[in-house]
Amino acid sequence: MxxxxxxxxxxxxxxxxxxxxxxxxxxxxxxxxxxxxxxxxxxxxxxxxxxxxxxxxxxxxxxxxxxxxxxxxxxxxxxxxxxxxxxxxxxxxxxxxxxxxxxxxxxxxxxxxxxxxxxxxxxxxxxxxxxxLLLHEPWEPLTGTGGPYRVFSAYWRKAVLGLDQLTPLPAPIQWRRPPDLDDQESAGIGVDTLDLLPRIRWDQGLAERWQPGETAALAQARRFIDGPLAGYAQGRDLPGKPGTSSLSPHLHFGEIGLRRLLALIRERHGSLAAPAAEVFVRELGWREFAHHLLYHFPHTTAEPLDPRFARFPWHTADAAARLAAWQQGRTGVPLVDAGMRELWHTGWMHNRVRMVVASYLTKNLLLPWQAGAQWFWDTLVDADLAANTLGWQWTAGCGADAAPYFRVFNPIRQGERFDPQGDYVRHWCPELARLPERFIHQPWAAPVAVLRAAAITLGDEYPHPLVDLARSRLEALAAFETIKAT
Structure with a gap:
């Protein structure tokens, strides 16, 4: 037979x-x-x-x-x-x-x-x-008592062990032919049939910014490793500079494996512990940690890890209008607006700015983190449920964090520190381009003559701030005090 x-x-x-x-x-x-x-x-x-x-x-x-x-x-x-x-x-x-x-x-x-x-x-x-998908299965790194980690530093001390020994699997040399499928249904359909592209073509910015696929992923990994990785420790925080890897969507769709990425780093820098590599590899650890948390706490996609935050007194009076202004990049705070416009145009946002816009939504506008997570989910090309959940809960202060509630990012200070010349803001908020550096991150503080010289009338070309940053920060801290002891 x-x-x-x-x-x-x-x-x-x-x-x-x-x-x-x-x-x-x-x-x-x-x-x-x-x-x-x-x-x-x-x-x-x-x-x-x-x-x-x-x-x-x-x-x-x-x-x-x-x-x-x-x-x-x-x-x-x-x-x-x-x-x-x-x-x-x-x-x-x-x-x-x-x-x-x-x-x-x-x-x-x-x-x-x-x-x-x-x-x-x-x-x-x-x-x-x-x-x-991962370097470790999410159930593998456990505490000494056999439970999940809730603090990244402790998790990473264990998870980082042995990474230098991981090796990727090369693609098969001999390819097996697929079975013959005679009927049309079994033969499959074309990608266009899935109707994945928008009918109203809002995606021009995505097409200008990105090239999906494995070949593009490997090319981008090599560009990053041969260039920006050497200055990643400082460059990753500068949204106006090409200092990040831009690999997050490629990793989400599995167009490049983490073992291959680590192998490319070792080839170029000798060791994952090399000064040029260690900080970036640690950032990959946050991705691992996100999956670790989601595996052990699956309810956190919609509910806070810290149950006290279920009673947090979010702002409700004009919540819809505040949320819409945030989504559209019309909050009157330049760094926040620049980030939200970058997101809409390219399907991506610099990670430093992601933390700033999330902090502004949850701690200045006092809107629930779930609303921000949902907007990111629909607009990010690298929308990853584990990373999205971790990022929003960490910034909102209700997730895995040793010191959560009192961290409130000041978008003016963040802008002055990480976008000192205002290059990022000027690019995404061109109506502010003529403002001097002193006022690029707080146009409301500029004298009328300076605004006039920059062709700006607050409330027309650029909006007034939705809220006062100092006052709203104090309101957020007061709101946190109401749930701390409960």
């Missing part, structure tokens, strides 16, 4: 790369035929289904992955519908007996994947899952 070649489904999600892809490597090594499959089922990620900017990036990433597969004699099958039903149908029509995927860790996808694994195994299929 002739033995039927083993056929496997490779279920791709946020691991849209060929290099350092454990599920892909295992599937290719163990089977004669491998079907790369992407299933578009955003409702299965509710209530955190991907936002508009995420969809834009996903379109480009799927196109790039399909092209890479075609160059190797394969191609990406794309399907829509309920994931379990699609996998069962494709397995039946191809004779596949195995399904491989890389793990996701968001609460909704974890629950879905567990259900799918049990259901497929009950039907006699072998299911194998791997870790392609």
């Amino acid at each position: 002739t033995k039927t070649p083993d056929t496997a489904i490779l279920w791709l999600r946020r691991d849209l790369r060929l290099d350092d892809n454990p599920a892909l490597v295992q599937a290719m090594a163990e089977n004669e035929r491998v079907l790369p499959l992407y299933i578009h089922a955003p409702t299965e990620e509710a209530p955190w289904a991907p936002g508009a900017a995420t969809h834009w990036w996903l379109h480009g990433s799927l196109v790039a992955l399909d092209q890479a597969l075609r160059e190797r004699g394969s191609r990406l099958r794309i399907a829509t519908g309920e994931s379990l039903a699609v996998l069962e149908r494709i397995a039946q029509r191809t004779g596949a007996t195995r399904v491989y995927w890389n793990r996701l860790y968001d609460p909704a996808t974890r629950a879905r994947d567990t259900h799918i694994k049990l259901a497929l195994r009950a039907r006699g299929l072998r299911c194998e899952s791997s870790n392609a």
